[in-house]
Amino acid sequence: MKNYMAFAVAVLALFFASCGGNRLNVDVSDINVGDVKINRLEQDVFMMDTSQILAATEKLQTKYGHFYSGYISGVINNGVLTDSSYSFRMKQFINDKDMREAYADCQKIYPDLNFLEDELTGIFKHFKFYFPEKNLPKIATMMSGFNYPVVLIDSTLAIGLDMYLGSKSKFYQMLAMPHYKSLFMNKETIAPDAVRIWMLSEFSYHMDKSDFLSEIIYIGKILYLDDALLTGVHDSLKVQYTQKQMMYCMQNEFNIWSYFVSQKLLYTTNQAEIIKYTSEGPFTSAFSKESPPRIGYWIGWQIVRQYMKNNPEITVEQLMQEKDAQQLLAKSKYKPRK
Numbered sequence: 001m002k003n004y005m006a007f008a009v010a011v012l013a014l015f016f017a018s019c020g021g022n023r024l025n026v027d028v029s030d031i032n033v034g035d036v037k038i039n040r041l042e043q044d045v046f047m048m049d050t051s052q053i054l055a056a057t058e059k060l061q062t063k064y065g066h067f068y069s070g071y072i073s074g075v076i077n078n079g080v081l082t083d084s085s086y087s088f089r090m091k092q093f094i095n096d097k098d099m100r101e102a103y104a105d106c107q108k109i110y111p112d113l114n115f116l117e118d119e120l121t122g123i124f125k126h127f128k129f130y131f132p133e134k135n136l137p138k139i140a141t142m143m144s145g146f147n148y149p150v151v152l153i154d155s156t157l158a159i160g161l162d163m164y165l166g167s168k169s170k171f172y173q174m175l176a177m178p179h180y181k182s183l184f185m186n187k188e189t190i191a192p193d194a195v196r197i198w199m200l201s202e203f204s205y206h207m208d209k210s211d212f213l214s215e216i217i218y219i220g221k222i223l224y225l226d227d228a229l230l231t232g233v234h235d236s237l238k239v240q241y242t243q244k245q246m247m248y249c250m251q252n253e254f255n256i257w258s259y260f261v262s263q264k265l266l267y268t269t270n271q272a273e274i275i276k277y278t279s280e281g282p283f284t285s286a287f288s289k290e291s292p293p294r295i296g297y298w299i300g301w302q303i304v305r306q307y308m309k310n311n312p313e314i315t316v317e318q319l320m321q322e323k324d325a326q327q328l329l330a331k332s333k334y335k336p337r338k
């Protein structure tokens with residue numbers, strides 16, 4: 001019974017933490033973002049008449065604008081549209097056995113994208129609530145050649161459906177994809193990934209220093225935008241941690257912060273040191289193997305949350321304009337519990 005009660009308390013703590021604060025519970029029912037429609041570039045490409053590549057390309061350029069040329073050169077690495085070998089390389093890409101099989105899997109798993117259009121409608125409404133003057137991106141899906149989950153090119157936010165085939169997809173095994181990555185390559189992480197890439201582009205790094213504290217605060221602000229836009233989405237999906245890793249962070253928050261302070265890491269500009277606590281991987285090597293990767297960013301997230309909780313007069317837009325990480329830390333009154 002004691003173990004059950006402890007588990008129940010932990011689950012409730014995670015739930016309330018995932019809410020990001022009541023101030024983010026806003027009414028967006030009157031905000032109009034129009035019909036959110038997703039263009040399916042993967043269908044347009046794989047249904048091409050390969051005997052008429054150039055004619056089909058003209059139509060795709062009309063439909064997708066400069067995004068299409070960016071897709072060809074920057075996503076599937078097929079050179080530029082004016083290359084004499086463009087048609088040949090496109091035929092190779094479209095007729096590749098593995099790519100055709102992956103495309104077929106995408107169509108089975110995602111015969112329609114109504115669920116994502118609904119999610120994005122809510123996300124766009126919340127974005128317009130906080131940033132009414134900013135523009136919304138167009139949305140497309142694509143086959144990225146297993147290169148990118150999400151890219152933003154020429155105001156088009158493009159989602160590589162081949163990167164969301166489910167953690168047990170044989171293609172990820174063929175590619176020797178690390179388990180800590182493939183674990184989150186599924187339907188539930190599409191919207192969180194899309195929002196993160198969009199926000200990183202919309203609010204590029206602007207802090208007045210390049211030290212560890214500034215970097216984790218910057219990403220903490222991006223994650224706070226996830227809180228604001230991804231209503232009802234659990235923290236574990238926003239930050240791509242397992243429930244075990246989430247519990248590790250919550251139970252060890254004081255120790256993690258104390259370590260950063262005692263090791264005088266907050267103001268270091270040594271990139272080799274910063275990377276230890278912000279890079280991808282199965283865990284953070286300075287801590288136990290039960291710890292998650294990018295643990296510095298998780299701490300930055302908690303600092304920003306505390307800052308917004310303790311300074312209710314600060315708007316989300318003002319938060320994103322703040323460049324002084326030290327001032328933000330001081331005003332947050334961040335003191336994790338032992």
